[in-house]
Amino acid sequence: MTTPAPVQVLLGVEGSLGRITLNRPKAINSLTLDMVRSMTAALEEWRADDRVRVVLIDGAGERGLCAGGDIRALYDAAKAQDDALPKAFWTEEYRLNAMLSHYPKPVVGLMDGVCMGGGVGISAHGSHRVVTERSKIGMPEVGIGFVPDVGGTFLLSHAPGELGTHLALTGAPVGGADAVALGLADHHLPSERIPDLVAALAEGDADAALARLAEAPPESPVAAQRTWIDEAYAADDVAEVLARLRARPEEAAARAAEAIGTKSPTSLKVTLRALRSRPETLEAALDQEFRIALRCISEGDFVEGVRATLVDKDRDPKWSPDRLQDVGEEDLRRFFAPLGADELGLSG
Numbered sequence: 001m002t003t004p005a006p007v008q009v010l011l012g013v014e015g016s017l018g019r020i021t022l023n024r025p026k027a028i029n030s031l032t033l034d035m036v037r038s039m040t041a042a043l044e045e046w047r048a049d050d051r052v053r054v055v056l057i058d059g060a061g062e063r064g065l066c067a068g069g070d071i072r073a074l075y076d077a078a079k080a081q082d083d084a085l086p087k088a089f090w091t092e093e094y095r096l097n098a099m100l101s102h103y104p105k106p107v108v109g110l111m112d113g114v115c116m117g118g119g120v121g122i123s124a125h126g127s128h129r130v131v132t133e134r135s136k137i138g139m140p141e142v143g144i145g146f147v148p149d150v151g152g153t154f155l156l157s158h159a160p161g162e163l164g165t166h167l168a169l170t171g172a173p174v175g176g177a178d179a180v181a182l183g184l185a186d187h188h189l190p191s192e193r194i195p196d197l198v199a200a201l202a203e204g205d206a207d208a209a210l211a212r213l214a215e216a217p218p219e220s221p222v223a224a225q226r227t228w229i230d231e232a233y234a235a236d237d238v239a240e241v242l243a244r245l246r247a248r249p250e251e252a253a254a255r256a257a258e259a260i261g262t263k264s265p266t267s268l269k270v271t272l273r274a275l276r277s278r279p280e281t282l283e284a285a286l287d288q289e290f291r292i293a294l295r296c297i298s299e300g301d302f303v304e305g306v307r308a309t310l311v312d313k314d315r316d317p318k319w320s321p322d323r324l325q326d327v328g329e330e331d332l333r334r335f336f337a338p339l340g341a342d343e344l345g346l347s348g
Helices: 031-049 071-079 084-101 152-157 163-170 176-184 190-199 208-214 223-233 238-245 251-258 265-276 282-298 302-311 330-338
Strands: 008-015 017-023 052-059 063-068 107-111 114-116 128-131 136-138
Touching: 008 031, 008 176, 008 330, 017 031, 031 052, 052 063, 052 190, 063 107, 071 282, 071 302, 084 282, 107 136, 107 190, 107 223, 107 265, 128 176, 128 208, 136 176, 136 238, 152 163, 152 282, 163 176, 163 223, 163 238, 163 265, 176 223, 223 238, 223 251, 238 251, 238 265, 265 330, 282 302, 282 330
Parallel strands: 017 052, 052 107, 063 114, 107 128, 114 136
Antiparallel strands: 008 017
């Protein structure tokens, strides 16, 4: 007798609260296509359910909300030259991201613990975005030959100054106070109060619950470094950003340059181009990210980046090309070129 597979998304209505709990704790709740579909179906059902006045998205286990998309599944599909899964996953995931941004009821994203990549996409576009002292939030995609997606280029390009560019190019995670300062979150809550928050949300008033339980965040370490970050990252060329970082006296600037130097040159250049396009709407950003994502699979460094990070785990990716100066303008243009009939089409 086979043991049934665990349910990957727990759904329930508690009082006036519709609760969506990602339930792959061993994988830090990494998103699969089935999970995206379960979330979408629940949100569609609750849209017209008068019992549900507030929605909460949280994660099972102690490690975090969500470590991102199920990258290994996408890698396996890419290795098999099967683009059906990547297309379906990103189509449905990005549509879910857009749905959350316009949902007619309050959506509380509990960004406790690890919240990376796809985890940001299911939390940072909702109406009430909550972090704790345990939050570790980031868009580390350039380290696997990919780009910040799930609306990441929209969020990061609209962060104060060049703070978003710093996060995108280094791939470095930030804490809860930083997330508030960058505009990725709204409320800072002591993690010990999470059970109280869930109970309060069941009463049906997200604003009242957070007004009672949230606290002012501590000072943001990243925002405190804005002077050198704004100066170094203001350039529109990655090589110039690196030169400015290396010329700075701050130790943190040198560490940033070292981190950027290990990332995919193609992903770095595509990411900076996407940020500088500064999409005016989330939907425009998602449409652009969809084009880029599919190109990262077919001709970018995604397969090699995932191999080095998650498959062989040798941490020694062989980027192609492996120098910034060898990524030409025509190479960049291909990542942004329209997809014809395959366009996502969220922005009309």
